Amino acid sequence: MQLDGVRILDLTRLLPGPYATQLLADSGAEVIKVEDTGAGDYARHGQPRSERDVGAIFEMVNRGKKSVSLDLKSDEGTEAFYRLVESADVVFEQFRPGVVDRLGIDYETLRSYNEELIYCSLTGYGQDGPWADRAGHDLNYVGLAGLLDMTRESPEDKPQMPGYPIGDMGGGLFSAFAITEALLSRELGNTGGEYIDVAMSDVVASFSQSVTYQALTGDPAEPRPGQTALSGTFPWYDSYETADGEWVTLAALEPKFWRAFCEAVDKEHLIDAHEDHDPETFAAVAEELEALFAERTREEWEDALGDVDAAFGGVYSPAEMVEHPQLNARDLVERPDDAPPRIGFPARSSETPAETNEDLPAQGEHTESLLSAVGYSDGELEELREADAIR
Incomplete structure (x- = not known):
């Protein structure tokens, strides 16, 4: 599981997308957070705070990444992003449908700069369907996907909210899987670049394999909370x-x-x-x-x-x-000397990188070095700063 040499431009924020790219970064990929020139990733400013005085969620899912800060609403910032795309393997975004089109960073536009580009969009409900534009959070996704209904002891009881955001984490995990699958397909010569549409509600619905056969076939023994083998029927x-x-x-x-x-x-x-x-x-x-x-x-x-x-x-x-x-024996809880502890990569492999980078990127910390690497001169960088197109 060594993804050394894979470059990912990560436009996501908060938890689902950053969790996906943290898994990829832990596997060796170069993950570049593309943040705006304002607040950046909102998770930086959340509560509770970590030992490094950033939002704890940001701390947990952004280690070993780089950060560039671009104003994608400006022509100059968008042009800088295009230059980065030319040398990228993956672009990963988590905006609501239509936003990337308005910004001019949609898949069809970016493939003209890099025809081998893998482009993944992660949203709550996907890019199409009657709910595609609907606002949502994890509770809404697990509600649609049937999970929330099955969390109660009986059909008469109130649904119980899962303690973890299943849709967020499942969506992030599946995005990481789909991106890795697309990279492998490209390397095998089966495909070139491609577009991936991941919906968090779809992923949670996919988790329902143990209970949906009856619902799909019209079986009168429709799965109901507290009445299936895995939801309370059996005392054992x-x-x-x-x-x-x-x-x-x-x-x-x-x-x-x-x-x-x-x-x-x-x-x-x-x-x-x-x-x-x-x-x-x-x-x-x-x-x-x-x-x-x-x-x-x-x-x-x-x-x-x-x-x-x-x-x-x-x-x-x-x-x-x-x-x-048990978890400590698996080294799942990582306690580095120079950083706060965290939950590490949840798999073991003979080819797993021996060490992970625990540094957290400051917002825009790598803007100048990365843009210099794709051809921007010192003078051009100064022009971008004066235009507030970078931070």
């Missing part, structure tokens, strides 16, 4: 409160896991219930499990069941997660 696939007010998870979907669990907690009489799909049986088993787990603390249950082949685990807060020995 659920979370339970422990004696200390914490929670644990049991995911013994397979009979072998359920048997191992029942034997470990002296509940052998419940083993055959795994084959009984009577709702009254489910309710009786759930009641017995609730009483059982309430007898010990989460830590005590972890000690008792951690080594049992029963698909058991604890429910941990983010603060507990980043200190958990």
Whole structure:
């Protein structure tokens, strides 16, 4: 996973797009943030603040990148962007549909400067369809995609907001995948440049494979919250409160896991219930499990069941997660000496770059050096500064 030599012009801001390009930067790509000459990426100014006094979200998803600051509403700034495009592999944007056309940086325009260019657009609802121009955030995307409906215990309960922005992160992850796929396709000689349209709501809808077959086929057993194998029907696939007010998870979907669990907690009489799909049986088993787990603390249950082949685990807060020995053994939580800690690249490879760049770019920090590299003289740079086309 070494993308050395790949240059990405990143017009995105806040979380979804920057998460995508952080994954690519961690894999060795040169990511150049293209920020405006005003506030730049809004995430720079958000709360809470990091140890380096920038927005914490900005800190987490912009390390090892470069920054140029251009006024793309000016002819001079747009011309400078075109010069950068000539040597780029990828342009990645996250504006609402139509904005890049008004700025003159749409795919059809840019391909005249670089016919091998890969251009990715990430939006909430995509470039077409009746909702394409609608404003939205993560909650709207997961609402459209069916996820929010399935977060409640029953159809009568209020939907529960996911603790993480699933649409944002899923959209960013899929954008990184699509860009990498397009780069590979180009290198294989199968395609040249191409345009990629990623919608965050589409990505979350793609996550619904386990529940949408019935909906697609008109099966009367339409998936409803609390009534599917993975949303509360089975007492052996659920979370339970422990004696200390914490929670644990049991995911013994397979009979072998359920048997191992029942034997470990002296509940052998419940083993055959795994084959009984009577709702009254489910309710009786759930009641017995609730009483059982309430007898010990989460830590005590972890000690008792951690080594049992029963698909058991604890429910941990983010603060507990980043200190958990499992994730630390995987080196997922990176704690560099010269930068605040962060969650690192979530895969391991024999070809992963040995070190990652933890520097954060100041807004426009690399404007002059990058424009000089594409042919701008000192005099031309001074003219751009006087015209407020760069920062």
